[in-house]
Amino acid sequence: MKIFLIGFMGSGKTTLGRKLASRLGYEFIDLDHKLEQQVELSIAEYFQIFGEDAFRKLESEVLKKTLYPDNAIISTGGGLPCYFDNMDWMKANGKSVYIKLSPKTLADRLETGKEERPLLQDKHGDALVDFIEQKLGEREKFYSQANIIVDGLSLTAEKLEQVIAVS
Ligand code: S3P
DSSP states (O other): OEEEEEOSTTSSHHHHHHHHHHHHTOEEEEHHHHHHHHHTSOHHHHHHHHOHHHHHHHHHHHHHHSOOOSSEEEEOOTTGGGSTTHHHHHHHHSEEEEEEOOHHHHHHHHSSSOTTOTTTTTOOHHHHHHHHHHHHHHHHHHHTTSSEEEEOTTOOHHHHHHHHHHO
């Protein structure tokens, strides 16, 4: 089974995905990392040089052209489900799981580690919460199309495994 983990930046897709893959004996694939390897640039550098539109096209291409093993946990960039037909593509090719968290919790988690996230680089405190509230508001309609929606607060790989098993 291919399981696509989706959700806002800071929702734990990569950390939980890696742990879940190891529990299940599945391969773990981080699409942001794949993209960085392909272009030999960090995402921040790619954004700076080529801009967001080019990034969105490339991340969609990486999603669709990656060769996935039968069993894989795939972590996706926070914006990926919201562009082109990416959400439909993931649902047609596997199961999608939305790890859902509130803007406040996301902001607390994102206050550190913003340097590598070009959309957040210049935002702090209340401005960061406002930005997340607005972006999440725009993105929720895509995220909520996921096959499974799971509360990301105190979520562990074990719990995630159980939720997926019964869905
Ligand atoms: C983005 C999320 C990032 C990365 C890029 C854009 C977004 O991935 O793809 O910085 O638009 O939300 P993470 O969700 O893994 O941080």
